[in-house]
Amino acid sequence: MVGFTRSLAREVGRMGVNVNAVAPGFLDTEMTSGLDDDHRRKIVRRSALKRLPTVGDVADAVAYLLGDAAASITGTVLTIDAGSTA
Numbered sequence: 831m832v833g834f835t836r837s838l839a840r841e842v843g844r845m846g847v848n849v850n851a852v853a854p855g856f857l858d859t860e861m862t863s864g865l866d867d868d869h870r871r872k873i874v875r876r877s878a879l880k881r882l883p884t885v886g887d888v889a890d891a892v893a894y895l896l897g898d899a900a901a902s903i904t905g906t907v908l909t910i911d912a913g914s915t916a
Contacts, residue, residue, distance in 0.1 A: 832907050839905030848904040850895050855911025858882040878913025887912075 831851055839849040856862055856873050862882060865873075874880060888910050894900055895908065909915055 835907055836905040843904055848895075848900070850900075850903060850905070851907045852888060852892055852895070853907050853909045853911075854883065854888045855909070855914045856882055857888065858884050873914070876914050877911070878916045881912050883910050883912045 831853070835849055835851045842849060858881075862870065862873075874882060891908055891910050895903065
């Protein structure tokens with residue numbers, strides 16, 4: 831995904847098209863709330879922020895990438911995982 835995002839950004843950048851990807855980790859959703867407490871605590875403990883990101887966190891990041899403030903961002907994979915991969 832990283833390689834494809836970068837390659838496509840180089841390919842279509844000259845046409846003024848930005849290409850980015852969003853890579854969410856475990857999110858606080860109905861699905862993850864169904865995990866047993868011990869497993870969920872392990873996932874949260876791995877996170878630098880000691881929480882799971884929300885669907886809203888992902889939506890906010892996508893909204894940012896679609897906005898004018900991100901006009902010079904292309905070829906990037908934005909990881910939204912509250913620091914689990916930090």
